[in-house]
């Protein structure tokens with residue numbers, strides 16, 4: 269398997285922090301940029317080779333002009349193992365399943381929201397889904413290196429094991445019978461989102477304990493998956509008090 273590259277200041281910085289890099293690549297024109305100098309310093313601390321390229325050559329190497337003057341070569345990973353992830357969770361685990369998200373920008377945005385909402389791990393199916401590639405890493409602003417991501421070969425079997433392990437599965441679909449806001453999400457939770465085109469696949473949907481919708485106005489049938497994921501994860505985070513529930517002084521409601 270050929271090694272993968274990544275690019276973008278946040279993505280490279282997060283990969284360095286996670287010790288995921290083998291080499292750092294820098295555009296000479298951007299060498300004086302303080303943020304890039306910091307990445308070079310971090311690479312030196314890890315004794316990584318630092319290669320300098322002209323910005324245009326770096327663009328050709330990375331196949332994108334959106335590299336922000338920095339890129340790198342990733343180590344090969346065995347991938348995160350679900351058993352290991354589950355063994356590290358407390359009794360209120362919070363997982364996100366993305367059932368067939370195809371667009372790398374959507375996947376990156378979902379990972380970014382997952383980190384910010386305190387999700388313990390994200391589970392992706394190995395087939396019919398975008399892998400965590402360089403575009404995803406850039407779009408996730410580094411979250412792809414901080415949130416455990418586990419790719420499974422048989423999502424249906426994984427969902428069964430999660431149910432056996434005590435998780436409740438909440439599948440999100442526009443036609444779900446319950447409102448997201450009427451569900452108790454303060455429990456061992458797997459939030460299950462569908463892909464852009466097909467939504468939740470039949471077997472995935474059948475595994476869910478609840479099917480819920482985000483109430484919407486207007487004539488739109490569905491939200492973009494990354495927007496829907498953000499709404500669902502932050503409603504769960506609010507109920508689970510992952511986020512401070514305190515109201516700023518002066519905003520208390522009178523009875």
Ligand SMILES: C[S@@+](CC[C@H](N)C(=O)[O-])C[C@H]1O[C@@H](n2cnc3c(N)ncnc32)[C@H](O)[C@@H]1O
Pocket residue numbers: 439440441442443444460461462463464465466467468480481482483484489490491492493496497
């Ligand atoms: C773009 S939508 C998929 C639309 C797809 N054509 C379908 O038939 O479901 C992507 C995913 O975002 C979530 N989603 C979007 N809008 C939603 C809503 N109003 N309520 C619940 N989930 C929603 C669902 O998980 C959905 O599968």
